[in-house]
Amino acid sequence: MDRSRIALVMPALNEAVTIADVVGAAARHASVVVVDDGSTDATAALARGAGAIVVSHRVNRGYDGALNTGFAEAASRGFEAVITLDADGQHDPSLVARFIAALEGGADVVLGVRDERPRIAEHIFALYTRLRFGISDPLCGLKGYRIALYRAQGHFDSYGSVGTELMLFAARRGARIEQVPFRVGRRTDAPRFGRLLSANLRILRAMILSWRRA
Template sequence: MRTLIVIPAYNEELTIGSVVALAKKFGDVLVVDDGSMDRTSEIAREAGAIVIRHERNMGKGYALRTAFEYALSREYDVIVTLDADGQHNPDEIPLLMEPIVKGETDLVIGSRYLNGSKKKIPVYRRFGLWVLNKSTKVAAGVDVDSQSGFRAMNRKVLEKLDLNSTDYSIETDMIVKAREEEIRITEVPISVRYDVPRRHKKNPLSHGLGVLASIVGLIGYRRPLLLFGLLSLISFIVAGILGYLALEPYYRGGRVYLTQAIGAGSFVIIGIQLFVAGLTLNVLAKMGRE
């Protein structure tokens, strides 16, 4: 079996050398240097990696897609992805590959939740991860460490999935689409470090919100009735509250509050429209799946 270990990297000169050196034991290593301004490419090459460089920063998702195309064009059977910043331990690569080599599964996700590693996640990040994991669960129906970039997969996964995310949302995108293609997903416990020199390359808040927005988009696309039904319910609740505020003075002997009454009427109309949109999109989504 031929293995390609893929490392997307953006300004990781401090750690890329050791990650490549340790990963090399388990297969060919490909680093996608995504327009780094430091010496990531040079050090990766010195350490023995194949390097593809984007002239400007295109995003982690885009970099992974470049790597997947490379893997497909070169007859690789197993593809492993891991972070360049030293948070993942390359010595755990065989643990992720094992179920794939044995043919037991197609996609393995390294999880921080199956052993004690979760405790190492900074508290402010844990909440964000929880939100992203739960919304991925709504979109895909699986409860996994959805944002983990330490993964292994067989060739079939790359052949079947049509990924179009360019940023960090590729992690969820892959899970949602894998579920649709009936690709088998398994989790394996991994360790994770947070004492690395450059933990996050992008602002964690905008990174998280960006991923969340794309997951909501995926839910709207895959399960429109759920998303639009929920929004419609919220509209009806707002309409109910405004209706109460409009009529309450009347029952106390005064007059109906017109502004609130108009607001209530508007939200009823919005609620109906959202519900109808949900029903319509639901039929379209079903037709798309058939």
């Protein structure tokens, strides 16, 4: 697979502290698409200066909304695969090489498996997907997909799946899935996903809706 045909899609909300370094490191492996999700700081300008393609939302659309935009941008530009990763530095960009190797080896989907998960709802969702599909960490933001899967489904997310709808669509179709364990980095500020209770509720809602589609 030509590395120039792989897009690294990063949702970013007020990540001015880390975005330039993360984009610079990731761009050594493939083309970077940053979705600036309504940031009020210099995230977009710094990402663009580091060499990323930048698509900006005027207002915040949330994680799934940002990924919807990122996948649409990648598809419109003719990329053959998309790897999603966080802009906050918790995903070491050097891991991208392992994901690309798995895609080049024939995988349809490549999933990161974190060494730790901070929320109880993540463990519950992971138990469901492990028993149902053999997927160990459905909510990890580091994932790789062949763009053909996105085109087959017609969208990335339709119900606020916390980044899991396309993955589960692929699993139900019998796609070849590989998993890559890795150690999560530490962020220096508060997480963007939300407070503990609201985040757990969002995850449980996504799990229930995905189960109904099984």
